[in-house]
Amino acid sequence: AVTGNNRYLVDDAFAELRRQGVDILMQLTAYLSSFPIASPDDWAGNWELWQHYYFQAYYLAWKYDVTRWSVFNEPNHPDARGITVEEWLRRVRFASDAVQSAIADVNRDHGKALVARVYAPTTAGANAT
Numbered sequence: 001a002v003t004g005n006n007r008y009l010v011d012d013a014f015a016e017l018r019r020q021g022v023d024i025l026m027q028l029t030a031y032l033s034s035f036p037i038a039s040p041d042d043w044a045g046n047w048e049l050w051q052h053y054y055f056q057a058y059y060l061a062w063k064y065d066v067t068r069w070s071v072f073n074e075p076n077h078p079d080a081r082g083i084t085v086e087e088w089l090r091r092v093r094f095a096s097d098a099v100q101s102a103i104a105d106v107n108r109d110h111g112k113a114l115v116a117r118v119y120a121p122t123t124a125g126a127n128a129t
Helices: 010-019 043-064 085-110
Strands: 025-027 068-070 117-119
Touching (some): 043 085
16 A cells, blocks of 8 residues: 555556656655765765665666656755755765666666766745745
8 A cells, every 4th residue: 555645656657657658757855854964974874875866766767767867856945954055965966876876787787778867956936945
């Protein structure tokens, strides 16, 4: 069973989108509360964030050729809980590296020629803090 907001069965949804020719843009935000990173030197926290994005990117590129990513949408939204520019940049750097590494590994492992594309976030506009 799937519960909560904004949840769906990835395989069913993505398979149908690709069948219809949709080029998927994956928006995946790793909030501070989900993946805490205490400081720039918190390599355990950075590693948890990196491997989370790597796994998602590898699976989605392998199965559905997903190459377009937005890795932290609306960093100025109240739900972002006051993330600083420095914290946001650190997360984007690690997530972007993970996505690029995963897609390169998919190309190597599965004979694909996918190109990773990581996009800047959309800002929250009127909801900004």
